[in-house]
Amino acid sequence: MVDSVRLDELNWLEFKSKVAAGAPVFLPLGSTEQHGPHLPLCVDVTLPTGVCERVAREVGGLVAPTIPYGCKSMPRSGGGEHFPGTLSLDAHTFSLVVRDVIRNLGRQGVRRIVVVNGHYENCWPSVEGLDLALRELWRDGIHDMQAMRLEYWDFAQRPTLDKLFPDGFPGIDLEHASLLETSLMLLLRPELVEMDKVPDDGPATFPPYDKFPLPEDFGLPHSGVLAVATGSTAEKGQLLMDDYVPLIAEAIRKEFRLDQ
Amino acid sequence: MVDSVRLDELNWLEFKSKVAAGAPVFLPLGSTEQHGPHLPLCVDVTLPTGVCERVAREVGGLVAPTIPYGCKSMPRSGGGEHFPGTLSLDAHTFSLVVRDVIRNLGRQGVRRIVVVNGHYENCWPSVEGLDLALRELWRDGIHDMQAMRLEYWDFAQRPTLDKLFPDGFPGIDLEHASLLETSLMLLLRPELVEMDKVPDDGPATFPPYDKFPLPEDFGLPHSGVLAVATGSTAEKGQLLMDDYVPLIAEAIRKEFRLDQ
Amino acid sequence: MVDSVRLDELNWLEFKSKVAAGAPVFLPLGSTEQHGPHLPLCVDVTLPTGVCERVAREVGGLVAPTIPYGCKSMPRSGGGEHFPGTLSLDAHTFSLVVRDVIRNLGRQGVRRIVVVNGHYENCWPSVEGLDLALRELWRDGIHDMQAMRLEYWDFAQRPTLDKLFPDGFPGIDLEHASLLETSLMLLLRPELVEMDKVPDDGPATFPPYDKFPLPEDFGLPHSGVLAVATGSTAEKGQLLMDDYVPLIAEAIRKEFRLDQ
């Protein structure tokens, strides 16, 4: 028997048995998006998938296939759709994907779902997709579905951020392709990171608004790295992971009453 | 520099450079679907992805992230949505995903796209998504897009099938989770195949119609394997791959005039 | 009182009474599509309608108005959308039409529905529309709907095909505007068939993929006839009809337990 937390590596009988036992199912939400010259386009797929696999092992869960295309990238949070390699879905499309996967998990008996987002712009359309799914499941007669939805980075603790950013944490908004993501990639897929290509044209200096079309002087670094990636290490990635995994696991145990 | 045919393992500058050089981009279409007790749910992701990676190496192309959820499974071709672990999208959702990814590839300068389908029920909604994308690209002023769309299994040659099925090829319709797919999985992900669990409750004996709800006596094997998987080997998988890769590569070269 | 199997030739009281008596309702799915120089654009409307009317008489059913516009035509199965006179719907539109008609039949008390498709490209969007309707009806509290869905041509028996094609049946894929459809039209609407215009530029020699835009050398006969129509006769049409009608009627009686 295959022993895997990846739902898609099980056969249908194993899936059925795990679901019958109450296993929570994780749905990671990624994107294919520029992450500077030193990181590959798959960062937002790799990171939430990696977090989910670790948490799933903690709580006896399964990880559904990561949605690899995210909702459209904006200049102030991800550089924007004009960057080569950024391949996104319209918000409506993305929400329908989330809706369909969650609805069908529900129809197959899953009652504990954790949506783990790894791409900033997915936050709201994933709320929408989840809401649409729960609405449909209710109408299908499924009234006991439990779901959580989170951005994994929100589980970094203040002391950890203080340690990683001795000069002060610049805020999650600018962390695109920066120290946090680069360190986590060094931990999870080091062969895809090229530290010698880390740029120094940041940090971004955005005005407090969006502009269409994007002006030349909008404050967006040409590299696509919104803050600073220098100093990233796998150790720092591990520090973050050491926050994410136990804290997310704890939240899941609490909300889904897994220990009762 | 990362050397990969996987689009998402490149950084955005590498992607930009490959696209500028005219690289064809492959979009594999998969599904998360029951494939009997001996195969994992990821068969329809693994196979077209594996084919695409091999062909991409032949023709200097890139492979975009595989769409891991397919269009709804039907009893006569995939067992049906009621099987545990089969997680599908509505046809409209699936078409919008294909539309968005192809449209955005086009907007980023890609002019040669190959959609490679690995899940039977994706055929028509992938045609629809491609048609919608091309229609939109035309309106966006992009009039020189070239696209191909194919089911990889259609490239198996008659002599190969005759060799694999000495008693006669039962037809592609019933090949779900059967000898072809099992052999290819033994080639690509042998650690996920459990040959000792190959069932013998097939082949399916379907009537020539769909029925809702599904009757007990519809002829669908309980295992979800529509024909027979006994006798599958990695060697047979290699025989198939030896048809698929050069023939698909040849078709691409011809249609995209890659050698001119 | 009007005695008709056509639902739309009844008045509402007659409809109500037939439905109350458990009459199955047939929904034929057609298209307006090129069928070569010798056949009119209405072939895919005429044939499933004709089959339905005959089967309905056998089983005491009613035939709802045929949907006259089908899902988009593809070169390898119907010549393609670029042919003059081919007028199709997007897949989403087509599915919504099927959904709405079936849902409203269900709301009016119909519990036995047979969707009979006469246009290849309608297969999958009709599955989708039917699935969407059943899903909605379930939510409306209608849990006992029974539905069948079929392509009428799948009911031709091997011996019949052997008789019609003494040199071997080339396969249903290429039968567009060819011997089967022409013979059936000679049976049902002979005044619309011009046998002197039957072309001889076939059969099609398609490669195993779709290409956009369509290449000049794709193997598509200029006439739009994918195989061969020579030798078509009304008698051959009758032979086919003698398979379709009793076998479809038998399947319906079995699945809907009409004789119990």
Added chain:
Amino acid sequence: MVDSVRLDELNWLEFKSKVAAGAPVFLPLGSTEQHGPHLPLCVDVTLPTGVCERVAREVGGLVAPTIPYGCKSMPRSGGGEHFPGTLSLDAHTFSLVVRDVIRNLGRQGVRRIVVVNGHYENCWPSVEGLDLALRELWRDGIHDMQAMRLEYWDFAQRPTLDKLFPDGFPGIDLEHASLLETSLMLLLRPELVEMDKVPDDGPATFPPYDKFPLPEDFGLPHSGVLAVATGSTAEKGQLLMDDYVPLIAEAIRKEFRLDQ
């Protein structure tokens, strides 16, 4: 060669040739809807189709297949969706059908389209569908499309109505299944009219609002005939047709400058 004004009775070469010659194409919009105990459900299909065929002969036009399912029936204009046999589409679905057919006529070179509505509730969704089609055609680079849209009954002249209603015309609102429609059916499909079943429970006495759910005392005749059908004759139908056909033909010639 088949000589027909019905587009779907032509083959694709004849269609192509007519379109190249500038033939206007008529799209009749019908419905499947209760029309009292004396009329069949197909009234709203039969009447606009009959009008279109006659006008098409006058102006050298073609009649596309009638859309047989209309937009949802309301109690105050058609009795309502609860009547057995009334089978409608959602407004969005109906608009998409109109959009797709018109868009594809435009893509095939048709530049003069006349949408002829025969079901009151289709008015607005047909405007919507036409608007969406023209918007898309513009984006496709087709800037010279000409289209008309009309309800055929608006071409009855005052003196004709005075002759048909010597006691005063009650207004088109209540003419559902009443004298005008019954007389036209006696002209076009007399075998489907049962004058001995004409009810006398009308006319309707509606309040000036809609109510959901429909109250018992809403003033809707149980027969579904909103006004009075007594006295209908084929001669009266001919009087109406003698208004419709020349006046609609004249309007088309003027707007499409057919004589220039």
Added chain:
Amino acid sequence: MVDSVRLDELNWLEFKSKVAAGAPVFLPLGSTEQHGPHLPLCVDVTLPTGVCERVAREVGGLVAPTIPYGCKSMPRSGGGEHFPGTLSLDAHTFSLVVRDVIRNLGRQGVRRIVVVNGHYENCWPSVEGLDLALRELWRDGIHDMQAMRLEYWDFAQRPTLDKLFPDGFPGIDLEHASLLETSLMLLLRPELVEMDKVPDDGPATFPPYDKFPLPEDFGLPHSGVLAVATGSTAEKGQLLMDDYVPLIAEAIRKEFRLDQ
């Protein structure tokens, strides 16, 4: 405590308490649309809102925020979308807005809803939106929703119209920006009416059909006023309001059994 019939001027506790007491909720439907040179673009917002506020006071109801953008304007009823300042929604969008607001009112316990339309082209998409909402609410388990839908102008009584139009009422069709609307605006927002700018290029002389694109000689007054606004006074507006308010209130009391 704020005493207001405007739902949005209450706080949530007041809203909750009113709803618990069975207060009917009014949803006015407006538009932003040209109304000639003497009236502002907000006429169709101001009038139904004003009617609703007065009726709500009579029956103890609440007025939800008016939807300020209506469904697309047509030349024969509102001048058309080409007029500067006419800003409309697609029919599908408009219906979804109506659907969502009514569905969410229902979910919050409201069981008596009155949709009051002030823009002609909103009639049908508001029926659609209401129907979609009731369908969804039924599926959500809410089976006791009561709803009315009306155009306020249909409550003008014949004697009132005879008084306002001593030479005969030209019909509601042409009343766009004409005597009725101008008089009501003089009553409700006189500071926005410029009687010295009332044009005299009407009335419109439309043919009985729509034409795309709009011809020069279609009979549409350049001012956008379809009939005649001369002679409008606040007193006449009050006469109308004296019909609308008590009659709508009476209809609501009857249908919602408010006095029982």
Added chain:
Amino acid sequence: MVDSVRLDELNWLEFKSKVAAGAPVFLPLGSTEQHGPHLPLCVDVTLPTGVCERVAREVGGLVAPTIPYGCKSMPRSGGGEHFPGTLSLDAHTFSLVVRDVIRNLGRQGVRRIVVVNGHYENCWPSVEGLDLALRELWRDGIHDMQAMRLEYWDFAQRPTLDKLFPDGFPGIDLEHASLLETSLMLLLRPELVEMDKVPDDGPATFPPYDKFPLPEDFGLPHSGVLAVATGSTAEKGQLLMDDYVPLIAEAIRKEFRLDQ
């Protein structure tokens, strides 16, 4: 002539003239949402409308009617949809409304649009709506549209926040119905504020995730006020407005080059 910055208080000739002169058009995005026991449901309509009117006067712009229903409220930012009086649209509906209004402004010649959001959950669907509109306008041949999109609260300056929050600004996330919004309402609509009802059950203590269904112990104050409203004054509202208006005006002048 009416002198107003409100687009809907102009007549169509005035609108036309302003647009021809290059006036920027503001589109405020609101919501109907609970704002605690001391504030009305219209806070998110009143505030962005008030800001827009003031900025429009500064830059010679026009304010389009505020969209009064927003995208669905979430517990962590607005209390959630379960609060009585919170009436929202689905994200798709909201985006379509934004799309339609902006597209139609563009078609009427407006080339400078400023979307000003006043409800947190509108951020992303308003990006989506704007993106869809710009995409359509491009296809309509309008290539010179300039648009900005902003949340007005992002223009508060640090020193102002420090003055308003001497103990430290708790962050914009929890400012729902709290000091900023209450102070601005005291400035703009003091008659709708009841300071004696300001609750003291906050601030919210949310975990870093969403949970469906909402748990009892989620940290959401029963009042719906997420932080603290005590100490709000109109003067503080004026301080904020003194940041918003000149800074937004300055950004608009810069981006739209209004002074060149």
